[in-house]
Structures are given as structure tokens and as C-alpha cells.
Amino acid sequence: MTQLIWNGLFVGSFYALVALGYSMVYGIIKLLNFAHGDIYMLGAFIGFAMLTSVGVIPASLSITALLIVLLLVMISTGAIGVAIERVAYRPLRNSPRLAVLITAVGASFTLEYGVAAMAGPNPRVFPVRLEGQTFDVLGARISAPQIVLMVVAIILMLGLNSYVQRTSMGRAMRAIALDPKGSLLMGINVNKVITWTFFIGSALAGAAGVMAGAYYGKIDFLMGFIIGLKAFTAAVIGGIGNIKGAMLGGLLLGLLEAFGSQWLGGQWRDVFTFAVLILFLTLKPTGLLGERVTERV
Amino acid sequence: MSENVDSSTAPRLIGKPASAVSRLFESKQLGWAAFAIAVVFPFLIANNYAMNIATTAVIFVLLASGLNMVVGYCGLLDLGYIAFMAVGAYTAGIVSKAFELPILYTIPAVIIMCILSGLVIGGPTLRLRSDYLAIVTLGFGEIIRLTANNLDITGGPSGIYGIPGIQLFGLDLSAPVPFYYFCVVVVSLLVLGSARLGKSRLGRAWRFVREDEDAAEAMGIHTYKVKLAAYIFGAVWGGFGGLLFAAHLSAISPQSFVFLQSALVLMAVVLGGMGNTRGVVVGAVVISLMPELLRDMGNLRYVIFGVVLVAMMVLRPQGFWPARAYEPERPVHDNDPPGGGPGRPDGGTRPGARGRRSRGAGATGADSAKGGAA
Numbered sequence A: 001m002t003q004l005i006w007n008g009l010f011v012g013s014f015y016a017l018v019a020l021g022y023s024m025v026y027g028i029i030k031l032l033n034f035a036h037g038d039i040y041m042l043g044a045f046i047g048f049a050m051l052t053s054v055g056v057i058p059a060s061l062s063i064t065a066l067l068i069v070l071l072l073v074m075i076s077t078g079a080i081g082v083a084i085e086r087v088a089y090r091p092l093r094n095s096p097r098l099a100v101l102i103t104a105v106g107a108s109f110t111l112e113y114g115v116a117a118m119a120g121p122n123p124r125v126f127p128v129r130l131e132g133q134t135f136d137v138l139g140a141r142i143s144a145p146q147i148v149l150m151v152v153a154i155i156l157m158l159g160l161n162s163y164v165q166r167t168s169m170g171r172a173m174r175a176i177a178l179d180p181k182g183s184l185l186m187g188i189n190v191n192k193v194i195t196w197t198f199f200i201g202s203a204l205a206g207a208a209g210v211m212a213g214a215y216y217g218k219i220d221f222l223m224g225f226i227i228g229l230k231a232f233t234a235a236v237i238g239g240i241g242n243i244k245g246a247m248l249g250g251l252l253l254g255l256l257e258a259f260g261s262q263w264l265g266g267q268w269r270d271v272f273t274f275a276v277l278i279l280f281l282t283l284k285p286t287g288l289l290g291e292r293v294t295e296r297v
Numbered sequence B: 001m002s003e004n005v006d007s008s009t010a011p012r013l014i015g016k017p018a019s020a021v022s023r024l025f026e027s028k029q030l031g032w033a034a035f036a037i038a039v040v041f042p043f044l045i046a047n048n049y050a051m052n053i054a055t056t057a058v059i060f061v062l063l064a065s066g067l068n069m070v071v072g073y074c075g076l077l078d079l080g081y082i083a084f085m086a087v088g089a090y091t092a093g094i095v096s097k098a099f100e101l102p103i104l105y106t107i108p109a110v111i112i113m114c115i116l117s118g119l120v121i122g123g124p125t126l127r128l129r130s131d132y133l134a135i136v137t138l139g140f141g142e143i144i145r146l147t148a149n150n151l152d153i154t155g156g157p158s159g160i161y162g163i164p165g166i167q168l169f170g171l172d173l174s175a176p177v178p179f180y181y182f183c184v185v186v187v188s189l190l191v192l193g194s195a196r197l198g199k200s201r202l203g204r205a206w207r208f209v210r211e212d213e214d215a216a217e218a219m220g221i222h223t224y225k226v227k228l229a230a231y232i233f234g235a236v237w238g239g240f241g242g243l244l245f246a247a248h249l250s251a252i253s254p255q256s257f258v259f260l261q262s263a264l265v266l267m268a269v270v271l272g273g274m275g276n277t278r279g280v281v282v283g284a285v286v287i288s289l290m291p292e293l294l295r296d297m298g299n300l301r302y303v304i305f306g307v308v309l310v311a312m313m314v315l316r317p318q319g320f321w322p323a324r325a326y327e328p329e330r331p332v333h334d335n336d337p338p339g340g341g342p343g344r345p346d347g348g349t350r351p352g353a354r355g356r357r358s359r360g361a362g363a364t365g366a367d368s369a370k371g372g373a374a
Helices: A002-029 A036-054 A059-092 A097-119 A144-166 A168-178 A180-185 A190-216 A223-238 A243-264 A266-283 B020-025 B030-044 B048-073 B082-098 B103-125 B130-150 B176-199 B201-211 B213-218 B223-249 B259-272 B277-293 B300-315 B364-373
Strands: A134-137 A140-143
Touching: A002 A036, A002 A140, A002 A144, A002 A168, A002 A190, A002 A223, A002 A243, A036 A059, A036 A097, A036 A190, A036 A223, A059 A097, A059 A144, A059 A190, A059 B300, A097 A223, A097 B130, A097 B259, A097 B300, A140 A144, A144 A168, A144 A190, A144 A243, A168 A180, A168 A190, A180 A190, A190 A223, A223 A243, A223 A266, A223 B130, A243 A266, A266 B103, A266 B130, B030 B048, B030 B176, B030 B277, B048 B082, B048 B176, B048 B201, B048 B223, B048 B259, B048 B277, B082 B103, B082 B130, B082 B223, B082 B259, B103 B130, B103 B223, B130 B259, B176 B201, B176 B223, B176 B277, B201 B213, B201 B223, B213 B223, B259 B277, B259 B300, B277 B300
Parallel strands: none
Antiparallel strands: A134 A140
């Protein structure tokens, strides 16, 4: 039982990290960034490329190396996210939603198969594998890398939260989410803020990708697809567009999955997740923390 | 274009007179020409490889015309369309294997299952906005695939094999060329059906919902029912695609119904021109032949697909061969007080494209003069 809860929270923190980017972008420009899950995959692959280019890393330094790589990956996936926004989404900002959605699907495709063409379609083994001793806490087996990754995830989330709440850029983001036209009139550089939003969201997704690669040890070019869907589910559960909601939704989804796969068997885990998504969208489309939208749903 | 205009009710063409090229593109004989090309094709190349690809292309045309009803006519983005094909294929496969029936006898079961799955997914989710709907359909597609992967009745990851081919009136049509002709005939009828549906009252309601759902609702269209109808028709078309697919390959497995396939069908619709059946047919043929032409490029070909999809939306979102951007107009009856009735000031506010419409005596002269200038 405790083991289930711990596993759920651990997986959930990955979901939450990816969901944050989804939720931020959606909150600000009401765009479902389909390519977001693929940024996560890209993060894993860029981390992989960086680590393999260095050569053999002694096991004692693996955590440090990983943290440095994490930082570099965050910068590069952030830049890629900004580039995608620039090329694919910005020209379409006033287009019908259908067109934007299709563009997002196209961007996701380009990333997935671009990586497949460059790195090969077969799964790769991540060079740094986090292994450490396990502790017994209240009957649950908790390993040291899990704790490290959890702590990194929590730091990133808390950092983002205070960034959005405390800084002027964060205030601008919240203002645009409320009323883009009004913010433009008040002198906010909307394009710059949106660029930042994409940067931050993509950087978080990239970080989650590296962490997942280091933890699970295997990466492949389609790994972003399912995680993207799940992150969306997490964002919906928490209330899309709401940053705290994305964190809560991620953790909740992790727990739901852990229990769901315990009851139904592991092979039904993803089915269970999507069923939760459909149920949530049907019964409470605003999510747990979302505000009521006046727009007819 | 002729598909949109019911010539018996729209008195004359609206807007500029069509050039020779666009007259050719709007010609009613074009469908027959395409049919003729499809019929002649085996006489040109009839080896197994070519027939295989041609049959796949024809099935793909069917899928694209089905998705066109959902995305093109009704404006509902469905990212899990291949799920309906999976439902059709699995239903046909399971029923024909379990009861040792010829595969054509499974058609009622396929239709029923597709309508049910359309209702199951459409019922709760069609009240959602477009992007939520897109994700839900994506999730639904994955649910179907994973379920097929995990159930015993669907054969798990290895799927179902040994599905019988098509037999009609005691004739065995499972050889490549007869099967190809069978597909061509079935698909032509279904494509024609989807084009006719697009012109029908329901089809006009679909377009209205696509353009402005709130306005459509305000005008008395039951948008929910109309959208559900689009979904169900799309599902049935997809199910037929699945049936033909199962009969064609005689084996199905969950790998055939991945998201990539949904995206390719969507791509065919978008590339051809959403809402225009002819464009969609051409788009489907191009998309299904492209992988064969680009076979040497490996995964790069899907990168090209992605880039084309983005470029298409940025540069030419209406597709290469879009539907004409006007709605067929009703004839004006004498007892029908039209918007431009006697009390209304002539010309002025009237948009140019409508100005030329014949409204009987009176307003026409001033209207068309202003309309032409606008």
C-alpha cells in the first residue's frame, strides 16, 4: 500500500513536470501543444547525446554529471520549444483552432521522426543509470535515485511557482492568460512573454525527459507520445491552465495509475488513464482547481 | 463548385465567372474520369506489388472520405479515426472466424459495432470544445488499440489471421485483381455517398456547425445531434475501410492501428482540402502512394509529412483543392420576406459575393453594381 502510494507519487512527479508546460501554454494562448510530449522525448535524446559524447563517466560522478546535463538539456529543449513556437504557432495565432491543432500534430510528427531518422528507430540505452541503495520506509522500498529525482522535480516546480507568482514576467503571464488584448494595451510585450512561456515549459519537459531516461534506462523516439497524453490528462484533472492544478493533477494521476494497475493489471494501465481522462472531461471539464469558464463548453 | 451547389435551387453562379481551368475542376464528369482511371489501372500494371499498393490506396481513399465528413464537413478534429477502422476490421475478423461466415455477411455486425462505438465515444465527448475533443479522440484511439492488444478474443499482440477473402454470388474475389475491382466499386459508391451527404440537408447543417456552432444552434440546428450524426457516419465509413482492410490482408494486428495511421488519414484530408470530396480523394491517393515513392528515405519521409503539415497550415490552410467558400443558397420564394426585402436599403451593407444573386425584380440592378465593385 505505502509502496503503491510512493510509486504513484514518484511517477506522478514526472507527469506533473510535463503537465506544467502543457498547462502554462494552454493557459496563456489556449493552444494544445501536441509537440510537448515530444520535447520530453527530445530532452532524453539530447541528454543521451551529451552523455555519450563525453565518454565513460565514473559511477561516483554520475549524479553530478547528470545535473550538469540536466541544465544544458533544459536550455536546449527550451530553445527548441521557442523555435517551434516561432515557426509553427506564431504565424497561426489568429487562425481557427483546427488549423493550429493540425500544425501541432505536424510539429509533433516532425520531432518524432526527425529523432528517429537521426538516432535510429530502435530504443537506446541511457549511459548513466541511477542506482543506489534502497531504504525501507513504512514498508515501502524507496531508492536513493528516486529521492534525488523527486527532490529535483519538487525544486523545479516550486521554482516555477514562485517565478510565476513573484516576478514581473510571471505577472505578465498571468495577465495575458486573463486578457491578452488588455495586456497588450497595458504595454506588455505579449510575444516576448509567450516566448518565455514556451521556453520554460519546454525546459521543464526536457528535464523530465532526462530524468526519466536516467531512471528507466531506456529511451525511444515514441516515448513522448504516451507521456504527452498523460500529461494532458494530468493537466485536465487539475484544471488546465492552472499551474498548481497541473502539479496536483500529475501527482493524482500517478496515484490513480498505481492503484489502477494494481487492480486491473499492468497492461490495462494506459487504458485506465485515458478512461479517467474521458470521465473527467465529461463530468468536470474544468478540473479540480480550474475556474469556471464562461465560454460554453 | 458543383458539389456544393444544388443547381436546381441556386439560380446562377455567384461571384466571378469561372475560368476554363476551374470549370474543368468543377466538372461533374471528373468523378467518372477518376473512376475510369481506377478501372484502367490494372490493365497498365497488374503485378502483385502494384495491385497491393493500389488496393491499399483505394481503401485509404475510403478512410479519408469518411474522416472528411467529420473533420472537413463538421469541423470536429478526430485524431483517433483509425480506431473505427480497427473496430470494423476486428468485428469482421472475429465474427467471420467465429461463425465461419464469409466476410461480407459480417457487414451488419460491422455497421452496428461502428455505430455503437461512434455513440460511445461521441455521446459523452461531443459537447467538448474542439481541442479537448481532439485529445479525447486520441485517447480513444489508444484505448481501442491497447484493448485489442490485451484481450484474448482479439488475439492479443499477434492479432487475427486467416480472415477469409471476399466471395460474392459464389465468385471468389480474393485474387488481387478482382479484389481490387471490388474495392474500387465499393469505395466509389461510398465516396459518392459521402459527397451526396455533404450536399444534403444534414451536410449543410454540418457546414453551418463548422463555421459557427453558436449561430447554428441559435438558428434551430440541434448541434449535438448533427455532430453525433457526423461521427456515426464517419465511424461507419471507417468500419467499411476496416472490413476491406481485413479482407485484403487476411490478417490484422494492433500494429496496424497506431496513431501514425490516424495522422496520415488526417493529413490526406488536410492536404486535399477539407470539405471537398474530390480534393480529399486526390489527397488520399497522394498520401498513400508517397511512402512507396519515398521508400528509400526511411523515417525521413514522416519528417517530410510533418513539415508539410505545418507548412500547409501556415501557407495554405484550406488545402490544395479546397471547397468553394460559399454556401448554396436557397431559392427566394415570393412569400418569403428575405433580408433584402422592400424595407431594406439597397446595396450598401450587402457583401459583394451575394450581390449578384438574382432576387427577382427590383433590388438586383443596384445590388449587382455595388456587389461587383466590392
